[in-house]
Every structure is written in structure tokens, then in C-alpha cells.
Amino acid sequence: MQVTIKNAQLGQATSLLFDLNLKRKQSRHRTEFIKILAERSKKVEEQRKQIAEEHSKKDDEGKAIINDDRYDIEDQKAFKEDYQELLDESLIIEGGDAQGMLKTVKKVLDECDKEFSGQEAVVYDYLCEQFEKGDGAE
Template sequence: MQVKIKYAYLNATADLFYQMPARGKRSRHLVRVIKVIDERLKLIDEQKMELIKEHSHLNEDGEPKVIKTEDGEHFDIKDLEAFKKDIDELMNESLVIDGGDYEETLLTVKDILLNTDREFQGKEAVLYNYLCEQFEQC
């Protein structure tokens, strides 16, 4: 038993799970999944910074140069297409939460998702559908 969630959806998933109504055991299991997601988000941020360093012109301290434009401040990326490709590849990777210690947790979160009375609209509805599809597979 496992659930896969693409990195591109992790921030929104954590936000959605923070808003899901749950109490007691159900709340603890939901928070457990949120913690796993938050840990991965920190890793993703580190990996993004590595990609920024790899694709940017660096200053004398070895840090990515920042340029100011009318749109604000941006990293001085050497090859924007290559950078975007690497970021897209990263964001297409998935967080995999395996059963084992998480088996009961995954089943509980699945039940919360599939049996919520909460209404979803727009992008949140698309995310909700995606998460239901992922959890239905476990």
C-alpha cells in the first residue's frame, strides 16, 4: 500500500489537509501526513536552490547573482530553458508514502478525503479530485 503525490501538488495538498475537518485519531493521522509533506517540501526547496546555483551566474561569494527588473528581483539565470526543464523534472517527481507504519494513516486519510462533506471549487476541486484518485489506489 502506498500513495504517490507529485511534488507540484505538495504545497496545495498541505494547505488542503490543514483545512480538512477531523478530530481525534483522524486528526492525528492527517497531521502525520502533513508532517511527511512538510519534510519533503523542505527538501524540494533545497533542491531548487541547488538548481538555481547550477543555472545562475554566481557572485564572488559563490551565491547566485540577483538582478533587478521592472518585475522585481530575479536570479541571473544563464539558460532559462534548461533551468525550467530541470525544475519541471523535479516537480514531476513524486512523494511516495508507503504502508508499513503508515498503513492505518493512509486508510484514515483516504476515508477523510472520500467521505468529506466539504465543497470544493476551481483549482481546489481539481486538487481534491487528484488526491482522491491517488488515495483510491491504496
């Protein structure tokens, strides 16, 4: 089994899974899955800062100018393009040690009886799609 999650969906997927009431094995595997998503989210944030620094105005020493904890971006269009490229990249979690965890999280999503609406419903649908796509990749 292989599951692919776009960087842009990491935070919302984490929130949705975090809020589900689960016990025992399901809870442990959900937590393991969330840790993988959180690790990737941290890397994505570090890369976002790198991109911002690359596109920011520099001071006399060549360091990025930061005002009110925000980078002073010189070329907004180029920054947005590079950042969107980062968000479009995907995290791939597959087989091996993750096999049992992925099957459990898929089962949790398949059997979930919680009602979702709005953005949560969109994220739930996205996650279900990703697990269905990855189900044949064993």
C-alpha cells in the same frame, strides 16, 4: 497501501488537508500526513535553490549572483527544464508504520462532505485518485 504525490502537488494537497475540520484520530493522522508532505516540500525547495544556483551567473569568485533575493539565471530554458523535472518527481508513502495513517486519510477524503470548487476541487480529485490507485498496493 501506497500513495504517490507529485512534488508539484505537495503545497496544494497540504493546504486542502489542513483546512478540513477533523477530530481525534482523523486529525492526528492528517497532521502526520501533512508533516510528511511538509518535509518533502522543504527538500524540494532546497533542490530548487540548488538548481537555480547551478544555472545562475557567477561572480569573480564563482559564487552565484543574487539580485533582490533572486538568482540571476543565465539559461532560463535549461533551468525551467530541470525544475520541471524536479516537480514531476513523486513522493511515495507506503505501508509499514504509515498503513494506519494512510487508511485514515483515505477515509477522511472518501467521507468528506465539504464542497470544493475551482483549484481546490482539482486538488481534491487528484488526492482521491492517488489514494484509490494506492489502495491495492498492500
